[in-house]
Amino acid sequence: MRKEDFAIDSYVHVVKRGTRGLPIVRDDADRFRFLLMLAHFNDDFASTNWHRDLYDANVHHSFERPPHWPEQERLVNIVAFCLVENHFHLVLQEYVEGGVARFMQRLGTGMAMKFNERYGEKGSLFQGSYRSKTILDDRYFRYVTTYVQFKNALDMYPGGQKKARDNFDHAYEWACSYQYSSLGDYTGLFGRPIIDIEFFASLFTPREYRGFCKDFLLGRHTDDEITRAHQSGFFE
Numbered sequence: 003m004r005k006e007d008f009a010i011d012s013y014v015h016v017v018k019r020g021t022r023g024l025p026i027v028r029d030d031a032d033r034f035r036f037l038l039m040l041a042h043f044n045d046d047f048a049s050t051n052w053h054r055d056l057y058d059a060n061v062h063h064s065f066e067r068p069p070h071w072p073e074q075e076r077l078v079n080i081v082a083f084c085l086v087e088n089h090f091h092l093v094l095q096e097y098v099e100g101g102v103a104r105f106m107q108r109l110g111t112g113m114a115m116k117f118n119e120r121y122g123e124k125g126s127l128f129q130g131s132y133r134s135k136t137i138l139d140d141r142y143f144r145y146v147t148t149y150v151q152f153k154n155a156l157d158m159y160p161g162g163q164k165k166a167r168d169n170f171d172h173a174y175e176w177a178c179s180y181q182y183s184s185l186g187d188y189t190g191l192f193g194r195p196i197i198d199i200e201f202f203a204s205l206f207t208p209r210e211y212r213g214f215c216k217d218f219l220l221g222r223h224t225d226d227e228i229t230r231a232h233q234s235g236f237f238e
Contacts, residue, residue, distance in 0.1 A: 012096045013081065013137040015146045018110060019089040019129045026088055026113065026127055033182050035116060036085050040196045041065045043108040046075040046098075053116070065195050077101035079198040082147045084154040085182040091150040093137070095198070106132050140205065144214065147202060152215045155183040163219070170216050 008014055020026040027033050035053075042052055049055050049071065059068035067074065079095035096102050114127040137143045155177045156163045166173030178189045186192040188199060189208055206214065 008096055008102075008134075008136045010096050010099055013143060014094050014096065014102055015135045015137060015150070016092045016094055016102070016106060016132050017089060017134075018106070018132040021126050021129045023088055023129075026090070026117065027085065028121070032117070032120075033085060036090070036113065037182065037194070037196065038062075038065070039109055039112050040080060040083060041194070042067070043112060044074075044076050044078055044080060044105055044196075046077065047072050048108065052112075077105045080184075080196055081198060081202060082151045082184045083197070084150050084184070086154065086157045091154055093143075093147055093150055095201075102134070143201075144205060145218070148215055148218045151183045151185040151188075152177050153219065155180045155185065156219075167219055170219060173219075174212060174215060 027036065038056070042056075049068075053062070055068045055071070056062040059066075059070075061068060076097050078097050078101045080092065081095060082091075082093040084091050094102050094105070110128055110132070117127050118124060137146055152174075153163065156166045156173060158180060159166050159173055159176055177183065178186045178191050180186065181192070184197050187194055187197050188202065188211070
């Protein structure tokens with residue numbers, strides 16, 4: 003486990019993995035519940051039974067808040083995310099003091115409880131706590147967000163990253179449509195109330211970002227900080 007110190011307004015890359023590399027989601031119901039948790043756990047308010055509240059208000063198939071919940075007070079800004087079979091990545095901005103820690107505790111606990119309840123499992127779903135790395139400059143921010151929401155999504159692409167390099171256009175469109183990544187929110191395919199797009203959108207136009215993703219996939223972006231991050235194993 004590794005966590006770095008950071009302050010309010012810091013951007014942080016977070017990864018959380020399943021214990022022994024095992025799946026943390028098994029079907030689309032689990033995956034959609036992860037999206038609901040991103041939307042509803044990012045809040046100072048915590049319902050005693052959030053899932054029942056969604057069903058009672060008949061909003062469990064959407065991202066609407068039950069009408070009796072108070073107005074959302076965010077713990078973090080979620081900038082990028084991607085969920086694959088046995089882990090997830092997030093890029094978060096610390097919005098209030100301790101917000102990242104509180105949000106990650108709620109998310110990890112909520113996922114583990116629902117998984118064990120649904121499948122009759124016991125014990126830990128995750129491999130310890132989350133790992134985090136503070137993002138210190140705009141260049142590294144560009145790299146990390148692209149790794150998280152584009153390249154990481156290609157783990158689920160038929161044929162994987164090798165096939166994606168051979169047909170970038172198809173792979174990029176596929177990644178945009180992958181529901182469990184934030185890329186489709188930035189490209190306008192989805193409009194989910196999960197991520198904060200303001201800072202990211204200030205760095206790229208959609209056309210520029212597509213080109214950046216292509217260069218990224220083909221290995222044209224390198225610098226010392228990126229190399230060190232790979233050598234540390236953080237992006238594996």
